Amino acid sequence: MKKETQKQISIRFENVSKFFGPVKANENISFDIYQGEILSLLGENGSGKTTLMNMLSGIYFPDEGKIYINGEHVTIASPKDAFDLKIGMVHQHFKLIDVFTCLENIVLGIEDKEKANKSKARKIVKEICDKYGFEINLNKKVYDLSVSEKQTLEIIKVLYREANILILDEPTAVLTPVEIKRLFAVLNNMRKDGKTIIIITHKLNEVMEISDRVAILRKGQYIDTVLTSKTNESQLTEMMVGKKTVLNIDRSEPKDVEDRLIVNGLTYVNGEGIKVLDDVNFTAKSGEILGIAGIAGSGQRELLEAIAGLNPKAKGDIVFFRPKKNLPVSFYHKTYREVVKLASEGKFHYDNGSPVSFEGMRPFQIKSLVNNGDVLFNENEVMNLREKSPLQIRELGVRLSFVPEDRLGMGLVGNMDLIDNMMLRSYRKGKGTLLNRKNPENLAGAIVNELEVVTPNLHTPVRKLSGGNVQKVLVGREIASAPKVLMAAYPVRGLDINSSYLIYNLLDKQKREGTAVIFVGEDLDVLLALCDRILVMCEGQVSGIVDARTTTKEEVGLLMTSKKEAEGGK
Amino acid sequence: MTEKKEKTPLFHVVKRSNIPLWQSILIRLGFVVGAVLVGMLVLLITRGINPFEALYEMFRGSFASPNRFFNFLKDGALLLIVGLALVPSFKMKFWNLGGNGQILMGALVTVMCMYYLGNILPAGYDWLIIICMFISAVLAGAIWALIPALFKAFFNTNESLFTLMMNYIAVGLVSAFITVVSSGGGSHFIDPDMICAHGRIPQLFGKEATLIVIASLIILAFMIYYLRFSKHGYELSVVGESENTARYVGINVKKVIIRTILLSGAICGIAGFLISGAITYSVTETSAANMGFTAIIAVWLAKFNPFITAATSFFVVFVTTGMGQVQLAFSDVLKNNASGDIVMGLIYFFIIGCEFFIEYKIIWNKKSKNPLENVISEPTEAPALEAPEPQAEAPAKEEK
Numbered sequence: 001m002k003k004e005t006q007k008q009i010s011i012r013f014e015n016v017s018k019f020f021g022p023v024k025a026n027e028n029i030s031f032d033i034y035q036g037e038i039l040s041l042l043g044e045n046g047s048g049k050t051t052l053m054n055m056l057s058g059i060y061f062p063d064e065g066k067i068y069i070n071g072e073h074v075t076i077a078s079p080k081d082a083f084d085l086k087i088g089m090v091h092q093h094f095k096l097i098d099v100f101t102c103l104e105n106i107v108l109g110i111e112d113k114e115k116a117n118k119s120k121a122r123k124i125v126k127e128i129c130d131k132y133g134f135e136i137n138l139n140k141k142v143y144d145l146s147v148s149e150k151q152t153l154e155i156i157k158v159l160y161r162e163a164n165i166l167i168l169d170e171p172t173a174v175l176t177p178v179e180i181k182r183l184f185a186v187l188n189n190m191r192k193d194g195k196t197i198i199i200i201t202h203k204l205n206e207v208m209e210i211s212d213r214v215a216i217l218r219k220g221q222y223i224d225t226v227l228t229s230k231t232n233e234s235q236l237t238e239m240m241v242g243k244k245t246v247l248n249i250d251r252s253e254p255k256d257v258e259d260r261l262i263v264n265g266l267t268y269v270n271g272e273g274i275k276v277l278d279d280v281n282f283t284a285k286s287g288e289i290l291g292i293a294g295i296a297g298s299g300q301r302e303l304l305e306a307i308a309g310l311n312p313k314a315k316g317d318i319v320f321f322r323p324k325k326n327l328p329v330s331f332y333h334k335t336y337r338e339v340v341k342l343a344s345e346g347k348f349h350y351d352n353g354s355p356v357s358f359e360g361m362r363p364f365q366i367k368s369l370v371n372n373g374d375v376l377f378n379e380n381e382v383m384n385l386r387e388k389s390p391l392q393i394r395e396l397g398v399r400l401s402f403v404p405e406d407r408l409g410m411g412l413v414g415n416m417d418l419i420d421n422m423m424l425r426s427y428r429k430g431k432g433t434l435l436n437r438k439n440p441e442n443l444a445g446a447i448v449n450e451l452e453v454v455t456p457n458l459h460t461p462v463r464k465l466s467g468g469n470v471q472k473v474l475v476g477r478e479i480a481s482a483p484k485v486l487m488a489a490y491p492v493r494g495l496d497i498n499s500s501y502l503i504y505n506l507l508d509k510q511k512r513e514g515t516a517v518i519f520v521g522e523d524l525d526v527l528l529a530l531c532d533r534i535l536v537m538c539e540g541q542v543s544g545i546v547d548a549r550t551t552t553k554e555e556v557g558l559l560m561t562s563k564k565e566a567e568g569g570k
Numbered sequence: 571m572t573e574k575k576e577k578t579p580l581f582h583v584v585k586r587s588n589i590p591l592w593q594s595i596l597i598r599l600g601f602v603v604g605a606v607l608v609g610m611l612v613l614l615i616t617r618g619i620n621p622f623e624a625l626y627e628m629f630r631g632s633f634a635s636p637n638r639f640f641n642f643l644k645d646g647a648l649l650l651i652v653g654l655a656l657v658p659s660f661k662m663k664f665w666n667l668g669g670n671g672q673i674l675m676g677a678l679v680t681v682m683c684m685y686y687l688g689n690i691l692p693a694g695y696d697w698l699i700i701i702c703m704f705i706s707a708v709l710a711g712a713i714w715a716l717i718p719a720l721f722k723a724f725f726n727t728n729e730s731l732f733t734l735m736m737n738y739i740a741v742g743l744v745s746a747f748i749t750v751v752s753s754g755g756g757s758h759f760i761d762p763d764m765i766c767a768h769g770r771i772p773q774l775f776g777k778e779a780t781l782i783v784i785a786s787l788i789i790l791a792f793m794i795y796y797l798r799f800s801k802h803g804y805e806l807s808v809v810g811e812s813e814n815t816a817r818y819v820g821i822n823v824k825k826v827i828i829r830t831i832l833l834s835g836a837i838c839g840i841a842g843f844l845i846s847g848a849i850t851y852s853v854t855e856t857s858a859a860n861m862g863f864t865a866i867i868a869v870w871l872a873k874f875n876p877f878i879t880a881a882t883s884f885f886v887v888f889v890t891t892g893m894g895q896v897q898l899a900f901s902d903v904l905k906n907n908a909s910g911d912i913v914m915g916l917i918y919f920f921i922i923g924c925e926f927f928i929e930y931k932i933i934w935n936k937k938s939k940n941p942l943e944n945v946i947s948e949p950t951e952a953p954a955l956e957a958p959e960p961q962a963e964a965p966a967k968e969e970k
Contacts, residue, residue: 020584061582063933310817391820402818410814416807423804424819433800 007034009071010165010196011056016065018051025051028065029222031215035164038187038197040207040228042240043217044496045467049200050092052217053167057089058082069165088158089167094150096142103138106157121160128159132189147296148179155186165196172206174296177524177557184210202240204233205525218242241497249504249529252512254288259321260516261307261485266316268302268540276302277314278540284485284516289507291531291548292520293556299540300520301405304487307518308402309390318385320400320485329375336363339370348375401478403471403488405520411474414463418444418455421462422477447476451502468499475503479510486510489520504530524553536560581934594928598921602885605920609913613896617903624896631895632888642891644779644849646884647786648841652865653872653879654786654793655837658830659715661797661874662810664722668715668733669862671740672835674853675714676707676842678744681766681853684846685751688768699769703847704840711839712832714740719831723824737862741855748854765851771844778849785844786880789837793876796833806830838862864890871921889914 011033018026026048033039043049054060056067058079066073069085076082082089096105103118106125110116115124122138129136136152145153151171158166172180187197187210201207207214208228216223216239223239261284268277276299284290292300306314329339329348340358342348348356356375358366369375385393385400393400408414412421422440430436444458451472455465462470475491488507492500507530511517521527527534531548536559544559606628610621632642652669659666683703691698718732774780797803809816809826816823841861846853868886872878893910 063582063584308818309820389820389822390818391822394820404818406814409812410818413808413811413815415811420804424808424815427801427804433802435799435801435804 007036009033010035010069012068012071013052014066014068016052016055016062016067018048018055018060019063024220026055026062026217027220029217030065031222031225033196033198033215034213035196036191036194037212038191038199038210039225040211040214041198041200041217042202042204042207042214042236044202044240046219046496047217047240048220049217050169051220053089053169053198053200056082056165057087057167083161083163086162086164087167088161088163088165090151090154090158090169090171092169092173094154096150096153098143099141101139101141102136102145102153102156105142105153106138106160110161115160125156125160128156131193132159132186134186147174148176148183151175151183152186159190163195165198166190167198167200169200170202171199172201172203173522176295176560177553178561180206204236207236208233216240237497249501249526250508251530251532252508254285254532255512256287256514257285258287259283260286261321262317262319263303263307264317264319266303266306266314266318268299268306268311268314270302276540277306280316280537280540280542282535282542282545284518286484286514286516287511288532289511289517289519289530291527291534292518292537293522293524293527293534294537294560296522298537298560300537301489302540303537304402304404304489304518304520307385307485307487308400309385309388309393312387312389314386316386320385329370329377336367339375340366342377343375348377350374351376399481399483400485401481401483401487403475403478403486403491405489405493407470407474408463411478412462412470415461417459417461418448418453418473419458421473422447422480425477425481443477443480444473447473447480451476451506468495471495471503472499475506479506482513483510483515485516485518487518487520490522491519492526493522500526524556527556528553538562581932583930584933586929586931589928597924597928601920601924601927602917605917606913608920609916612912612916613900613909617900617909619896619900619903624900627896627899628889628892630899631892634895638891640777640779642884642887644782645891646887647779647782648844649861649865649868649887650786650880650883651782651789651841651844652838652861653868653883654789654876655834655841656865656869657793657874657876657879658797658803658806659834660869662806662827662830664719664810664827664831665730666715666733666831666834667730667862667866668718668736668835669838669865670858670860671733671737671862672711672714672838673842673845673858673862674737674740674744674855675710676839677846677853677857678740678747678842679703679706679710680843680846681851682706682747684766684769684851688766691768693768696769700771700847703769704843707839707843707847708836709839711842712836715831715835715838716828719828722831723827744853744855744857767851769847770851771848773848781848782844785840789840790876790880797876802826802829867918889917 009032013029013031016026016029017024029048029052041049041053051060055062056076058076058081061077067076068074069087074081074085076085076087097108100108103122103125107116107118107121115121125138128134134152134156136149136156140149142150142153151174155166155168171183175183187199190197191212199206199211211228213225213227214231214236215225216236218240219242226236226239263280263282263284266277266280267275270276278299280299280303282290292303294300302311302314305311307318339348343356343358346355346357350356351374356369361369402411404410413424419437419441422443423435423437426440426443427435429439441458447453448455448458453465453469453472453476455469462473465473471491475488478488479486486507491503491507495503504526507517507519519527519531521530528548528551533545534548534551534556535545536543536556538560543562546555546559606625607621610619610624613619613624614621631638633639652673655672656666656669680703683699683706687695687699687702714736715733718727718729718736721727721732722729771781774784797807805816805821805826808819808821809823813823816826842858845857845859850857864886865883868882869879871882871885890910893913897904897906897910
């Protein structure tokens with residue numbers, strides 16, 4: 001493109017570095033961003049994208065190097081400095097005041113009396129909205145807004161401060177496909193208006209769709225900037241990961257599918273009186289991955305917590321089928337008379353599978369056969385897990401594992417080392433009051449070896465590990481007990497590509513071993529590629545269960561926003 | 571708009587990652603020494619006291635004579651017992667500020683046993699009285715702690731305020747007891763300084779200190795076992811770190827809170843039992859000598875580690891008695907013990923402040939020097955683990 005050379009340089013980084021102790025978050029980064037372009041800042045988690053942008057928006061101060069804005073060397077020591085330079089950042093976690101209206105949030109913190117005047121502000125905001133195509137009700141309180149509306153508000157807030165440079169940190173992470181399209185339309189309008197837009201992201205398809213150029217960071221180093229039109233996804237992946245990687249999910253065909261967990265009429269009203277689960281019905285089957293899709297906060301978390309016994313106030317049934325195969329018959333459980341009767345009905349079998357018949361046998365012969373453990377039977381135990389605490393569920397011998405969304409706040413204890421974290425699930429084992437640290441230590445060692453956890457030693461507090469390693473530790477512990485049901489909520493959130501695929505394949509391995517896997521995910525592409533069936537939730541209801549092999553992204557996306565199939569005939 | 575003049579903050583603060591143990595100990599020791607020196611300097615400037623003489627007197631406070639040394643041991647061990655009582659509750663993030671009240675209740679019931687049983691039982695039954703004293707003191711301390719714990723577990727009330735208030739009730743009960751007994755014309759309590767004759771805990775090797783030191787060592791050993799090697803100790807640290815995690819693995823949070831606080835209160839009760847049964851043989855409103863609060867400092871300095879609590883308890887006692895001695899020796903210029911408090915305050919201030927320098931380091935922005943030299947001097951190169959935390963960094967204000 002010829003235009004590139006004529007374009008004015010808006011931002012220039014010159015040898016910018018930032019260190020956190022020995023961690024080089026950014027090292028000698030130099031590149032230019034032109035005015036009126038959309039630049040994607042691409043990199044894996046921990047590659048330093050957000051750190052670099054935080055230096056531009058005044059949250060961090062660079063350890064070395066220079067930043068030029070419109071050709072002038074500037075010092076950005078505080079967010080106020082950035083604001084004076086007309087740089088605005090929309091953070092991943094919104095910084096809004098819930099009890100204020102949209103308009104109040106927009107004028108909040110503006111020192112200029114003229115601009116802080118609400119009626120004048122309303123007029124200006126209206127103009128901004130018309131110009132770029134925003135839709136927002138300025139009188140709404142922030143707590144009434146949906147996630148996408150909050151994001152819109154954040155962008156308007158930045159524009160109202162006359163920002164010419166907009167930084168958006170992972171703007172699409174919380175949006176549905178339709179909302180993403182709308183956001184991109186707005187961004188295109190702003191580009192036409194000559195604004196410089198930087199999008200921090202790690203989603204390649206969005207990079208290809210929206211941006212003019214892509215700057216790639218890897219492990220704090222600047223790799224290159226390429227024109228979007230002259231690259232492709234696999235080249236970008238290679239630059240981002242640093243080596244050619246073939247990433248695909250091997251989805252195995254479900255085998256020996258049986259009902260394992262039936263959820264029936266599950267309803268949960270939370271402490272604030274909001275119905276977060278509304279008559280949820282589904283069946284999770286062994287040897288199958290059931291995906292759960294939905295906008296964040298549609299009740300996914302509460303559903304898994306209810307099954308795990310953490311929401312004791314939930315109503316409805318959670319029926320668990322525990323398969324028992326080839327168990328020896330014992331007189332402890334059944335009387336002699338029952339044993340003979342069941343044998344005559346053909347309920348028992350020998351080790352080799354042939355049926356047991358006691359015909360023509362003397363009682364002592366039958367007894368010795370049974371006592372030797374030669375007579376086996378199959379039984380499906382059925383239990384209702386509702387109103388049972390996590391401890392009771394464990395004591396019943398139900399092997400249910402749960403990888404919660406909040407890894408360090410729920411699944412693990414950040415300040416404890418790997419061994420003590422392994423012990424969370426098993427410390428009750430063994431008689432007496434003494435802890436046994438031997439087995440957890442072996443387990444921790446095995447997980448570190450098998451899942452290639454990067455840690456100095458087993459005595460490192462887990463909070464010091466990187467996100468991917470933390471997740472490996474958690475998932476490793478949860479699958480170590482050979483669960484019958486494995487539930488995982490957003491298990492790859494914040495993980496780099498390689499770790500993500502490692503986790504996907506671990507889940508698939510569990511499925512092949514006959515576990516019923518429930519996987520809550522946010523990336524629809526992954527859900528479609530990994531799962532067998534996808535349950536879509538919307539505002540606490542099940543809006544549909546679809547076959548992952550035949551459905552499309554659009555269908556799932558539509559279900560995510562349509563509350564009930566019956567409504568409006570959608 | 572954009573300023574031509576280049577302004578760089580004078581310094582900025584960077585989070586340390588892995589600091590080796592010896593280095594952190596060195597920093598702490600350095601700050602303690604520095605605090606004492608600054609304290610002495612304050613005395614020199616304001617009162618013209620020779621710092622070396624003051625230091626000498628400070629050591630004399632605890633080590634001048636065998637008697638002083640035994641007193642030092644006794645006070646240190648008592649403070650250690652109270653500190654150990656607080657460690658499990660603090661580790662569970664239950665801020666038990668009611669140590670004073672729990673000690674006082676233990677002391678009160680101890681003296682009640684001595685007073686009433688001593689009058690009833692014939693001589694020679696001191697052992698029976700002592701057993702009663704012990705059991706009732708443990709129960710009294712435990713119950714005094716249990717009340718706020720129940721409220722915390724079932725109604726999630728604020729435990730700091732609740733335990734604090736319980737202190738004042740305990741003080742009230744003690745004064746009520748003294749009033750009742752002395753106005754009733756009892757032989758022992760006409761004067762509060764009068765002391766019980768029956769049910770005294772015998773001294774070991776002729777010193778009060780021996781028994782208390784032994785008791786503190788037993789409790790120390792128990793506490794190390796309890797916190798490090800027992801299932802209970804593990805459960806309470808999980809509850810302290812994250813109640814959500816505790817719920818997730820099926821720990822009964824209410825049960826753990828109540829159980830831990832019962833233990834905490836019971837040990838405070840033992841401290842009260844030792845104070846009244848082995849040292850003073852009486853009880854007053856100030857029997858607890860504020861140890862419930864002083865111990866918080868010792869425990870906090872030790873970062874809730876029972877073993878280090880032993881060191882910090884004795885250190886706190888050393889400084890307190892040392893400054894008392896300094897005040898005594900220079901009573902011509904030091905009219906009251908405010909100077910002692912100033913130096914104590916300085917020491918606490920320094921010790922707490924030094925935690926900042928253990929967590930963070932300061933990098934001066936020098937134009938001439940290559941900043942890289944400052945940054946990559948860290949010898950401990952752990953494999954890149956730590957995701958940088960956003961809070962790690964606060965741009966320092968420019969100095970004018």
